[in-house]
Amino acid sequence: MNGEPRLHVDIEKCLDPFRLRVHLDVSSEILVLFGPSGAGKTMTLQSIAGLVSPDAGEIVLDGRVLFRRQRPGVAANMPARRRRVGYVFQDYALFPHLTALENVAFPLWRKSGGRERARALLHRMHLEHLADRRPEKMSGGQQQRVAIARALAAEPDILLFDEPFSALDPALRERLQRGLLEVQREFDLVVLCVTHNLEDAFAIGDRLAVVHEGQVTQIGAVDEVFRRPANLRAAESVGMRNLIHAKVMGASADGVVLDWDGLTLEAPPQHAVPGQMAPGYIRPEDIKLLYADRGIGEALRRNQVDGMVVRREESGDFTTLFVALPNGHQIEVCFPSYTYSRMQLGVGSAARLSLRREGLVLLHGPLSLDIPPAGSIQ
């Protein structure tokens, strides 16, 4: 954590399948809450915003007690409207009966100069041309920027984002990630951002908190959480399989060449700096078993490796094999069970794998604000 903690959260709440117990101290930074859906991330945001009440604990923001309940009785539960907590909802929750400008001016309706301030915020978010448009006539990215402008209009001390990039295409995603970073720095906000997408976490997070079944299992700098073995397990426990930490040997428009502890891998063209270590992953579905007696398609010819099956798990229609590789790592392969029955692969069998080149994803970030954006903001 850099700087003084501004937000202190220490809450408990009984949820149906588990108990939410979250302890966080956040300064002026972007903290990403990372974990699978249903882990309690959104409930944490709603508790901070005052939309739900925890069973016990306390929430303090810049010295103001937003919530405090020790065992017997309630001592303090500030209503949502006085908390100065900005909330950007997953589907943005713009008021459908109001235009973009009226949405942004919503918190300012009784302030003099409110409309001018709303106009300035729209301008700040590069949206002045949409001032008179209703939300239904806007794209998802435009709606999100209106939602951010509207939250900023209420002059919050903290901004909460619930899955801000989940519904957007990749090019737009990067632009909006950059926008979020700029807003955080410019307004010196505490930002909490919920996501189940590791790429988003890498791109915007100053720090990462891994949430699993209501508990924060790891918290720290994003690449640190990724790199340390103990923390790696935490990341894996929330659904990230086959994490790879490899050295970039070369990067060009044709692709990226990686050295993963002695195993040479090819990845599609993406941002990578030769000589640096790069974290990445490949989904179990993107690893194919190769049949000895069959031809191999062009797509699977690269990234071949021989390994040995060390464990096998079956769940429903899918079989997962854990294969030990010659470079000392273990990798997970997932495929439909009917394929497996024909292959007769048991523990101890040799298996030839192909790590699909297109499935190899490098995680880069945090995004640097010095590099000009990939596309201009429309």
Added chain:
Amino acid sequence: MSYWNPALLSLKVTAVATVFIVVVGLALAFLLARGRFWGKSALEAIIMLPLVLPPTVVGYYLLRVLGSGGPLVQWAGVNVVFTWRAAVASSFVVALPLMVLSARAAIANVDPMLESAARTLGSSEVAVVFRVTLPLARRGILAGAVLGAARALGEFGATLMVAGNIPGRTQTLPLVIYDAVQQRDYGLTNRLVALMTVLALVSLWAVRRLGTMR
């Protein structure tokens, strides 16, 4: 027989009844759409009863409540039976369910997330109702008000029992039609029947417009 007097009386009764229908109906619609309390379904059933009860039964209940020996006379010392105010009461009771049904559906349809968003933006609960919930439910509320007004205008059975059929004092348009048919004055009957039919069609058209409008 002049029908201007009954028409004005009908207008007055309907206008006053509609004001009550909208105010009370909105409050009940909010209670039923957002509230969670013991006896909610019983309250709902009581409000909806006039939709299915025979008009004479509703009229009799109203007589017991409004008439001599009823609480209104006992506690307030006001007897409204056989005045135009009784016609307002019967129109109100009979038309209220239409307003509550329509407004409740419209309010329940408003995404609670939008109300939460307004709260995080500094809105008090009152402001949330007037700046978010009501504007978003306005079409269903208007449709309920139009339907309720149309039903109030056409109220006959319960009105006959509590307000009577006193020409010039409590005789509304539907009662005039009843008398005109009794006296075989088909000229008057036809004109009034046409008027009532047109008014009903116009209100149904308005409700339809409200439902499909964006």
